[in-house]
Amino acid sequence: MVDEILTIVLDGAIYASWLFIVALGLTFVFGVLKILNIAHGGIYALGAYSTATLVPIFYSLGMPEQLVILAMLVSALAVAIVITPIMERGILRRFYGQDEVLIVLVTYAIYLVLEDVQKLIWGMNSLYVSEPRELLGALEFGSLYYVGYDLALIGLAIFCGLFLWFVLNKTQSGKIVLAVIHNPEISGCMGVNINKVYLAAFFIGAFLAALAGSFTAPLISVQVGISVAVVIESFAVVIIGGLGSIPGAVIGALIIGMARAACVHKLPEAEIFIMYFCMAGMLIFKPKGLFQGAQARKI
Amino acid sequence: MNFFRQCLILTSSFLISLLTYVGISNADGHKGFKLGVVTFLSGPAAEPFGVPAWNGGKLFIKLLNEGKAPAPYNKIGFGGMKITAIPIDESGGATKQVQEFRNLVQRDKVDAVLGYVSSGDCMAIPSVADELKALTVLYDCGTPRVFEDASYKYVFRTAAHAAMDNIAIAKYLMEKGHDISSIAGINQNYAWGKDSWKDFSVSVKKLSPSSEIKNELFPKIFSGQYGTEISALMNSKAKVVHSSLWGGDLQSFILQAKPRGLFKRTQVVFSAGDHVMPGLGNKYPEGVILGARGQYGMMAPDTALNKWFYKSYMDEYGVFPAQPPYRMVQGLMGLKMAIEKAMEKNGGKEPNKDEIAAAFKGLEFDSPGGLVQMKLGDGHQAIQPHAIGTTAKDKDGNITVTDIVRYKASCVNPPNGIKAVDWINAGFPGADC
Numbered sequence: 001m002v003d004e005i006l007t008i009v010l011d012g013a014i015y016a017s018w019l020f021i022v023a024l025g026l027t028f029v030f031g032v033l034k035i036l037n038i039a040h041g042g043i044y045a046l047g048a049y050s051t052a053t054l055v056p057i058f059y060s061l062g063m064p065e066q067l068v069i070l071a072m073l074v075s076a077l078a079v080a081i082v083i084t085p086i087m088e089r090g091i092l093r094r095f096y097g098q099d100e101v102l103i104v105l106v107t108y109a110i111y112l113v114l115e116d117v118q119k120l121i122w123g124m125n126s127l128y129v130s131e132p133r134e135l136l137g138a139l140e141f142g143s144l145y146y147v148g149y150d151l152a153l154i155g156l157a158i159f160c161g162l163f164l165w166f167v168l169n170k171t172q173s174g175k176i177v178l179a180v181i182h183n184p185e186i187s188g189c190m191g192v193n194i195n196k197v198y199l200a201a202f203f204i205g206a207f208l209a210a211l212a213g214s215f216t217a218p219l220i221s222v223q224v225g226i227s228v229a230v231v232i233e234s235f236a237v238v239i240i241g242g243l244g245s246i247p248g249a250v251i252g253a254l255i256i257g258m259a260r261a262a263c264v265h266k267l268p269e270a271e272i273f274i275m276y277f278c279m280a281g282m283l284i285f286k287p288k289g290l291f292q293g294a295q296a297r298k299i
Numbered sequence: 300m301n302f303f304r305q306c307l308i309l310t311s312s313f314l315i316s317l318l319t320y321v322g323i324s325n326a327d328g329h330k331g332f333k334l335g336v337v338t339f340l341s342g343p344a345a346e347p348f349g350v351p352a353w354n355g356g357k358l359f360i361k362l363l364n365e366g367k368a369p370a371p372y373n374k375i376g377f378g379g380m381k382i383t384a385i386p387i388d389e390s391g392g393a394t395k396q397v398q399e400f401r402n403l404v405q406r407d408k409v410d411a412v413l414g415y416v417s418s419g420d421c422m423a424i425p426s427v428a429d430e431l432k433a434l435t436v437l438y439d440c441g442t443p444r445v446f447e448d449a450s451y452k453y454v455f456r457t458a459a460h461a462a463m464d465n466i467a468i469a470k471y472l473m474e475k476g477h478d479i480s481s482i483a484g485i486n487q488n489y490a491w492g493k494d495s496w497k498d499f500s501v502s503v504k505k506l507s508p509s510s511e512i513k514n515e516l517f518p519k520i521f522s523g524q525y526g527t528e529i530s531a532l533m534n535s536k537a538k539v540v541h542s543s544l545w546g547g548d549l550q551s552f553i554l555q556a557k558p559r560g561l562f563k564r565t566q567v568v569f570s571a572g573d574h575v576m577p578g579l580g581n582k583y584p585e586g587v588i589l590g591a592r593g594q595y596g597m598m599a600p601d602t603a604l605n606k607w608f609y610k611s612y613m614d615e616y617g618v619f620p621a622q623p624p625y626r627m628v629q630g631l632m633g634l635k636m637a638i639e640k641a642m643e644k645n646g647g648k649e650p651n652k653d654e655i656a657a658a659f660k661g662l663e664f665d666s667p668g669g670l671v672q673m674k675l676g677d678g679h680q681a682i683q684p685h686a687i688g689t690t691a692k693d694k695d696g697n698i699t700v701t702d703i704v705r706y707k708a709s710c711v712n713p714p715n716g717i718k719a720v721d722w723i724n725a726g727f728p729g730a731d732c
Binding site: 011119124125126128133134138145219225226260268271 | 342343350488515518521523528531533547550554560575
């Protein structure tokens, strides 16, 4: 019994960590730019592809194995550096302040373009890059073996969440971002360069999406179509937690991760709809999510 | 003047029609054969299924048009008619495919349609095909229900349905003395996964009534993350884990389960596990029992026809053919044989679709995967021999398939008129092994 509970908690935590890293960027971008970015899944896929491309090059250069994590970070960073100016400066900027539905459609169009970009660059074949997953060996918990890499994802998720919280709440730049979140017009009047804040926020969101893809690449076969499930599941997380809320993303990811793990172990028939059940329940009883605070009415 | 203009228009129209006819006719006077080919060219099913299948199809059509295929396929094209293929992407769901099918038949005026990997599409297309009187060859999909729940005049399936895959695996486990006292399964949550698990678990229960089902997992298709499912399977301590996962889902499952020791702790069986071998290479685990949905790829028979196809595909694409190209080529061979049989019967004229359908019914033809017999579904559904093997490393350290057992078509397929699941439940009556 204890073994089973431990297994459910560990499986749930690993899944929740992965979900959190993906959802964190999505919720942050919405918080600052008020954009529900469906193309987030496409950036995630680009992160996975770039890692699947860069890591074999890294190994072929004879670099020390331990530094492969660095190669994965670089690949995520490269994706964010390339995609941010194209998407934020080139396209999204023209739609700020427009109807939310229009912006969702624009990001959906970008998502479709990114899917085709993947086919154009990498073709239809799957890419495999499972070597980084062997880096940390396997650990025994109860009667099961867990791969160290999977457990390290929990640490990565905690680090990402704490780092973003620290930057937002304890640094001057973070406080400027918070001011823009609260009221972009007043912040602009006070001398804040809103465009720069938007660009930086989008960059962070894109980096987090690419980072999630990058660290997921060793777990999966990287191929066209991997972003579909990610878009749906990360949306479920931010709907449960509240759009734009970082603590909400933590709780949302934990709820879905734990509920899913419990279902797979104890009630497999329910696994397919548990995520939608949680999401629907939240929409019925708290439509703005768990952590959507009261908002001042603007006159 | 008016009369002169009318004459000019009529003469021009006649000349244009004549030139068009000559343009699409071959040297021997036959018109070409327009074939709609529908398979996944985008999305998650493209890389493992659609693209290699179409690669095989393209190559075979090219060789047929050049008259370079071996006997009995050495006549140019289909009975002398050069084949023009119109490839269509299967992604987008059944509603879209029905529209694409109508476009192919009514707008593009194809002579036949060959296609469909998805069982959902195979369930949706046949009634439309009969409504439009369009000759249709289903080349890949697995659900037994197409001809078990209905009958069609113009629709044929040239590959065996999925019941064969799971019956053969259950028999293999039994014959090889594997412990099947407890089983568990991980299969996708849709018709293919559910039917595969039902056929396998019922077959095992029939062969070993004391066998216990420990766990039945049905993750959603394309979920990609299986960490929790792997824990649940390992916790269940089942002696055998069955899976009909395919494509990226199967690749991800293997990559995630291998370092966690699932393949060492339990006997894993993949009912359609061969098609990811070219991609995964030596990342594929040893000791896995697998089927290829027929005698395909590494489990293909040692015949001249197979050697020719295997080599042609290897030479063209630099990788060995797994099940998808075999099945598309099998469909093309069936269509070619039916057309040429109909031509023989009508004195060498180009046959109409009723003549081809009549010739197709109950047809038998050789394929690289062995003899295909259109025996089920009143002559519209194929049965074929099957093979099951176990993965191992060869002397060079490369993954290969050994310990192959071959099953006659009549050993692992139900007789005509009996549903697969009823046949299994009845204890395989009349099975000729």
